Amino acid sequence: MIIVNSATIMDELDKKGAIYSDRPVLEMGGELVGYSQTLVLIAYGARFRTYRKHFSRYLGSPKPIQQLYPLVERESRRFLKRTLANHQDVLPHLRKLAGGIILRLTYGYEVQDGEDPFVNLIEHANDNFNAATVPGAFPVDFFPAMKKLPQWLPGMGFMKLAAEWAKDTARMVEVPYNYTKQQMAAGTAVPSFVSTSLEDESSLSADDIRDLRFAASSMYGGGADTTVSAEYAFYLAMVLYPEVQKKAQAELDAVVGNGRLPNFNDQPQLPYINAIVTEVLRWNSVAPTGVPHTAIEDGFVAGYFVPKGSLILANLWNMLHNPDVYPDPFTFDPERHIASPGKEAQQDPRKICFGYGRRICPGMHLAEASLYSCVSMSLAVFDIEKAVENGVPITPVHENTSGIISYPKPFKCVIKPRSEKAVSLIAEELL
Ligand code: HEM
Secondary structure, three states: OEOOOOOHHHHHHHHOOOOOEEEEHHHHHHHOOOHHOOOOOOOOOHHHHHHHEEEHHOOHHHHHHHHHHHHHHHHHHHHHHHHHHHHHHHHHHHHHHHHHHHHHHHHHHOOOOOOHHHHHHHHHHHHHHHHOOOOOOHHHHOOHHHOOOEEEEEOOOOHHHHHHHHHHHHHHHHHHHHHHHHHHHHHOOOOOOHHHHHHHHHHHHHHHHHHHHHHHHHHHHHHHHHHHHHHHHHHHHHHOOOHHHHHHHEEEEEEEOOOOOOOOOHHHHHHHHHHHHHHHHOOOOOOOOOOOOOOOOOOEEEEEEEOOOEEEEEEEHHHOOOOOOOOOOOOOOOHHOOOOOOOOHHHHHHHHOOOOHHHOOHHHHHHHHHHHHHHHHHHHEEEEEEEEOOOOOOOOOEEEOOOOOOOEOOOOEEEEEEOHHHHHHHHHHOO
């Protein structure tokens, strides 16, 4: 196992992406529960390339992302409404925001207020996956031959659990896909990744359709928790750094005014808001050790011999908190991305936090757009402050959960509309 702590070495791995872009085999979460067919775990090869082409066509560059701006803005406005109506805990609203954007763009499905059956179905399957991949939880990960043993033997209960979880995985893939098919048959489908990919369905083979279904389901798996973690960290940063919040609001007031909400056209004129987005991605490492890669063949990296099959972990957290590049790395300071284009320009957090090589995050442009929209709209209309208990303001601590995807631990805050005008902007009808 190789742990990479340096952005320069990650850059070398990036350039040698054809060798360092496979994934390890995960027996429980991948092979038995079925996630090895989704993009994040699929082996490097023909199916992997097909999935990536699907992602790249729909999310891979600024142009297709710009077509999604109206959808991102609309869902962000729904988020403001929900948060204003129920401001005790922002986390469920952020989940619905990220889930709403992804389900709409992938399947043309609009999430419902309150409990949503699709969000529940997918999150249930993803919870199974997280439980299945807790390191050391399932001995079959270390002794793959166990899965061939008779199931009545002691210690084989994991096979029954795996079969149940595999059914949930299949439902996660099939149910939303079938929804789009039904909408298309009824002539009511709104354009989405699945509906546009199926426009010429007669020319697709059974394998093409299988790959399309799995590529679609990989969007939620890769995009929901990650975006939520970043946006939750943004809310935490605003509670902890009120002076940053005030400065961002002053920029929004000067550039956008208070007669409308900010939108994507404003983005080039909002350097401080953009710096907040970058600093959120640096300060709170969403995927602290990335997703493991494996070496497809023997090779040399930074002068070291790396044998075929080596497991490579990129310590993104360490790179994003390197004090030589980001002095005082645990402080949330957007200025560092505006001030000097020194070492930081070479080690842009927006480049590091999304991984590397042929596995680099295929949703990064969407992630940045979603985060910008959430940050700018939230700051335009809300003050985000410390909660007060028995007259004492509570200062949250920035601690993270462990796991491949890491969240700030739950914290309390108060979210208030900035003015009557802000309330009326939030209340405006969605077009
Ligand atoms: C703040 C938000 C996000 C962060 C920090 C993030 C970060 C990452 C990282 C570090 C990886 C692993 C890259 C590697 O193996 O080197 C990854 C992979 C992936 N991400 Fe993201 N991501 C985010 C949002 C999204 C979104 C919005 C989507 C989809 C709509 C997405 C879909 C995926 C998928 C499918 C993979 C697996 C790619 C593969 O194995 O080829 N991510 N992401």
